[in-house]
Amino acid sequence: MNTIHKIKVAELGSGGGGFGGGGGRGASRVMDLVYNLTDRYGPRLTNSPQFRAAGEWAVGRLKEWGLSNVQLEKWSSDMPGWQYTYFAGSMVEPVYQPLIGVPVAWTGGTNGAVTGEAVLAEIQTPADMDRFHGKLKGKIVLTSPAFDLAFPTTALARRYTAAELAELVPEIIPAGGGRGGRGGRGGAGQPQTTMQERQAFQGRLRTFMKDEGVLLTLTATARGESGTLFGGGAPTSTRNPNGASTRVPLETLTSSQSQVSLTAEHYNRIARLLEHNVPVKLQFDIRTQFDPNTDSFNVIAEIPGNAKKDEVVMVGGHFDSWHYATGATDNAAGSAVSMEVMRILKSLNLKMDRTVRMALWSGEEQGLYGSRAYVKEHFADPTVMKPTAEHDRLSGYFNIDNGTGRIRGVYLQGNELMRPVFEAWFAALKDMTEGVVTIRNTTGTDHLSFDAVGLPGFQFIQDPMDYDTRTHHSNMDTYERIQQADLEQMAVIEAAFVYDAATRPDKLPRKELPAPQPPGSRGGLGGN
Ligand SMILES: [Zn+2]
Numbered sequence: 001m002n003t004i005h006k007i008k009v010a011e012l013g014s015g016g017g018g019f020g021g022g023g024g025r026g027a028s029r030v031m032d033l034v035y036n037l038t039d040r041y042g043p044r045l046t047n048s049p050q051f052r053a054a055g056e057w058a059v060g061r062l063k064e065w066g067l068s069n070v071q072l073e074k075w076s077s078d079m080p081g082w083q084y085t086y087f088a089g090s091m092v093e094p095v096y097q098p099l100i101g102v103p104v105a106w107t108g109g110t111n112g113a114v115t116g117e118a119v120l121a122e123i124q125t126p127a128d129m130d131r132f133h134g135k136l137k138g139k140i141v142l143t144s145p146a147f148d149l150a151f152p153t154t155a156l157a158r159r160y161t162a163a164e165l166a167e168l169v170p171e172i173i174p175a176g177g178g179r180g181g182r183g184g185r186g187g188a189g190q191p192q193t194t195m196q197e198r199q200a201f202q203g204r205l206r207t208f209m210k211d212e213g214v215l216l217t218l219t220a221t222a223r224g225e226s227g228t229l230f231g232g233g234a235p236t237s238t239r240n241p242n243g244a245s246t247r248v249p250l251e252t253l254t255s256s257q258s259q260v261s262l263t264a265e266h267y268n269r270i271a272r273l274l275e276h277n278v279p280v281k282l283q284f285d286i287r288t289q290f291d292p293n294t295d296s297f298n299v300i301a302e303i304p305g306n307a308k309k310d311e312v313v314m315v316g317g318h319f320d321s322w323h324y325a326t327g328a329t330d331n332a333a334g335s336a337v338s339m340e341v342m343r344i345l346k347s348l349n350l351k352m353d354r355t356v357r358m359a360l361w362s363g364e365e366q367g368l369y370g371s372r373a374y375v376k377e378h379f380a381d382p383t384v385m386k387p388t389a390e391h392d393r394l395s396g397y398f399n400i401d402n403g404t405g406r407i408r409g410v411y412l413q414g415n416e417l418m419r420p421v422f423e424a425w426f427a428a429l430k431d432m433t434e435g436v437v438t439i440r441n442t443t444g445t446d447h448l449s450f451d452a453v454g455l456p457g458f459q460f461i462q463d464p465m466d467y468d469t470r471t472h473h474s475n476m477d478t479y480e481r482i483q484q485a486d487l488e489q490m491a492v493i494e495a496a497f498v499y500d501a502a503t504r505p506d507k508l509p510r511k512e513l514p515a516p517q518p519p520g521s522r523g524g525l526g527g528n
Helices: 002-010 032-039 050-063 126-132 163-169 195-211 249-254 263-277 328-347 369-378 389-393 416-427 447-451 467-471 484-503
Strands: 068-076 083-093 101-103 114-120 140-142 216-219 235-239 245-247 256-261 281-291 295-303 307-316 353-362 393-398 407-411 436-438 459-463
Touching: 002 328, 002 484, 032 050, 032 328, 032 484, 050 083, 050 295, 068 114, 068 369, 083 101, 083 256, 114 263, 140 256, 140 263, 163 245, 163 407, 195 235, 216 263, 235 353, 249 281, 256 263, 256 281, 256 307, 263 307, 263 393, 281 353, 307 328, 307 389, 307 484, 328 353, 328 467, 328 484, 353 369, 353 484, 369 447, 389 393, 393 447, 407 416, 407 484, 416 436, 416 484, 447 459, 459 484
Parallel strands: 114 140, 140 216, 216 256, 307 353, 307 393, 393 459, 407 436
Antiparallel strands: 068 295, 083 281, 101 256, 114 281, 235 245, 295 353, 407 459
């Protein structure tokens, strides 16, 4: 309790204020970290120039704090660097209207300003390709009809109610899939196909658009309304059904059609005009740049342990973001909290038996690639499941990647042996959180890479806030969305958990080692 009090003072400051108020009287540095990760160095699309600059900044800051073994640990990805350096888009006929849009990652530019006629061409099957063959040359293609936008009648952001949290507790068997019961992701009308099938079709579609001489394609989703838009990236590799992946050649990416994600109302106006047979002309000027260097990195820093310094407790979250905004809630929040945890523990000069290691991952958004590469290199290859000596010495991993909402509890990830451990740790933090412990699994982020090889990897229950409605992979995932008091609460709780794990007599209890998993069986590992 004395150490936890010290951690609180180190983060929240003394003399009142601090927690709950976020009034700036505390000693926290977490918002300065968020500023640097977003406004100054964001966005952090994996392997982009900004991502690399942000990595160098993080290394400098971690060294400044006196942390050990600070490094950008390399892993080999199949993603070239990409950024867009200019975007302008507008409707020019029948009337002028500027368009809210952002180019999709790893798509090509327009090679100067281009003007073209817009056409509706819903292409979801090879038969659709035949139907539109020869009709799309020089056109700007809308890939779906106008979206129905539900009238918003609920608050944009919310916290979990006491009743919602209580519902998580009595669950006995972890429900598969889902992200802690928070649905509503993804575009409307996605066909029910596997990731491999979708990837294969997307690859064919890209070739088709290029062969047909399409000028540019436009997309939107019903979720991306009121000036907000959501998007992802063109795949940089394709995976065949047995799991083997092939890199998309750089020339193919560089010369691919421009693709732009638009906010739904602007997309819909164009679509409705076309549905009424009113010709629409659009103008775009898009500049994108590629860098052939596909080497990526995870950011690593340590506080060496004492009596059991060969044993390791890990903390982290993903460092990369999408490029639509500055990646504030996804996941500057988790990166800043992880860094703040290291800063607090180091500044207090606590004697911890085990080594504490922070890892900030890259390639998470494209499929947890950075953490999977790290786990394979250090602990075990899940397709073979032959654990290394390091596997035996890792106590556990704590991850944050669900936005800005404060910690309300933790998912056991099916590890019932951890229930009394977490309950005891939360009991010492009752003034800061309910500390709900649920057997439920939560998916979609980097703790899964550890869980996949039988290592204790955990993600917290966080308030949903406006993650699903406004920020997650959107052009409005900005500094403003970060709630300071929530990040400070997370930093205190996670620092206490890491301290507890690094000083308790035993390593954290584990589930049984899973059987080897064939390489094609990773459908659920898409990034968040
Ligand atoms: Zn994320």
